[in-house]
Amino acid sequence: MSALLEALFNGISIGSVLLIAALGLAIVFGLMGVINLAHGELMMLGAYTTFVVQNVFKSLGEPWFSLYIFFALPMAFLVAGLAGLALERGVIRFLYGRPLETLLATWGVSLILQQFVRSVNWLLVISIVTFCLLFFGGMWIVRRRLDWERIRGWAIAILLVLSGAIATVMGMLIAQSKQSVLIRPLFSARNVNVTAPSWLRGGFTLLGFQVPYTRLFIIVLTILCLVGTYWFLNRSSWGLRIRAVMQNRSMSACLGIATNKVDALTFALGSGLAGIAGCGISYLGSVGPNTGQAYIVDTFMVVVVGGVGNLVGSIVAAMGIGILSYLIGSGTLALILSPVASLKPVTDFFLFFADSSMAKVMIFVLIIAFLQVKPAGLFPQKGRTAEI
Numbered sequence: 001m002s003a004l005l006e007a008l009f010n011g012i013s014i015g016s017v018l019l020i021a022a023l024g025l026a027i028v029f030g031l032m033g034v035i036n037l038a039h040g041e042l043m044m045l046g047a048y049t050t051f052v053v054q055n056v057f058k059s060l061g062e063p064w065f066s067l068y069i070f071f072a073l074p075m076a077f078l079v080a081g082l083a084g085l086a087l088e089r090g091v092i093r094f095l096y097g098r099p100l101e102t103l104l105a106t107w108g109v110s111l112i113l114q115q116f117v118r119s120v121n122w123l124l125v126i127s128i129v130t131f132c133l134l135f136f137g138g139m140w141i142v143r144r145r146l147d148w149e150r151i152r153g154w155a156i157a158i159l160l161v162l163s164g165a166i167a168t169v170m171g172m173l174i175a176q177s178k179q180s181v182l183i184r185p186l187f188s189a190r191n192v193n194v195t196a197p198s199w200l201r202g203g204f205t206l207l208g209f210q211v212p213y214t215r216l217f218i219i220v221l222t223i224l225c226l227v228g229t230y231w232f233l234n235r236s237s238w239g240l241r242i243r244a245v246m247q248n249r250s251m252s253a254c255l256g257i258a259t260n261k262v263d264a265l266t267f268a269l270g271s272g273l274a275g276i277a278g279c280g281i282s283y284l285g286s287v288g289p290n291t292g293q294a295y296i297v298d299t300f301m302v303v304v305v306g307g308v309g310n311l312v313g314s315i316v317a318a319m320g321i322g323i324l325s326y327l328i329g330s331g332t333l334a335l336i337l338s339p340v341a342s343l344k345p346v347t348d349f350f351l352f353f354a355d356s357s358m359a360k361v362m363i364f365v366l367i368i369a370f371l372q373v374k375p376a377g378l379f380p381q382k383g384r385t386a387e388i
Helices: 002-032 039-060 065-090 099-119 122-142 148-176 213-235 237-247 249-254 259-281 293-306 311-329 332-337 341-352 356-373
Strands: 203-206 209-212
Touching: 002 039, 002 209, 002 213, 002 259, 002 293, 002 311, 002 332, 039 065, 039 099, 039 259, 039 293, 065 099, 065 259, 122 148, 203 213, 209 213, 213 237, 213 259, 213 311, 237 249, 237 259, 249 259, 293 311, 293 356, 311 332, 311 356, 332 341
Parallel strands: none
Antiparallel strands: 203 209
């Protein structure tokens, strides 16, 4: 019984990790129909943001270091949300209704973000900030002209060229000064470690097994994100607009809803939740450029099995996949069946899959078989949304 309870808790904790990783994707993929392969990299940005905030507060000493997580969470949400907003405004908005092109574009963005983390330094940061200030500042000034719509194309092209040229020249001049601090990579390709605050280290014993505080923190963080997302989508005015656009975009536009703003807000919200997920998973292992790739497949599995766009389905799918993964991968299921002699072939079968990698293979097979029976997931969409 103790082994079973431990397996259930660990399975729920794994499911919470999957759910918090899949929550943002459930909004972006479920509500907008966008296949975002860069979702894992948005999680990675949240994890690296947590690492940076940790280092800043570490230099301040105690008691500030024990409180850094409360600053890291909103910063991770903000950084990932702004990155997602830039991705939607710069790439996704031109590819709505074209899933294959969206898939390829976001895959390219994921590779760019991975390489960006490996090679980013202060010189690159200064160049990017300079370009953004010049370009968006120029756009703000030019937009005030009465003939903005007539000169829009030329203005954007000229501002892009001028801002890019000035930022590049300034970067080259700084590079010639050979300031090693500015040229040295901030993160490089090596993994970095995020240290949990003192009150999140260790754990306590419950019914004969150890309960880590970090796992409990992730479970609580997942619950808070779920409650906040549910309230926003069902109780706020912008949530009402999001659901209206999801069900009937053309009618929503006729009623005066700015669908472009709704798209941007939805993508920024999903990306921000990915950043919070990155903050949570940074306590489960080291953080590196490939951190997001370890979760992207599992998050898509959760969303597809639960039913596209259904938060309740995502919860059930994440918990089911997490519990099954641990029961099979840890050998607990084989241990439970071993006392029954007549079930020895079944026990040997599950012993063969009593490994994390082999358990994932078993989960994939079960999901494929499940989708043959219910291809729309546990809770499929109904009504007009399912017909579109």
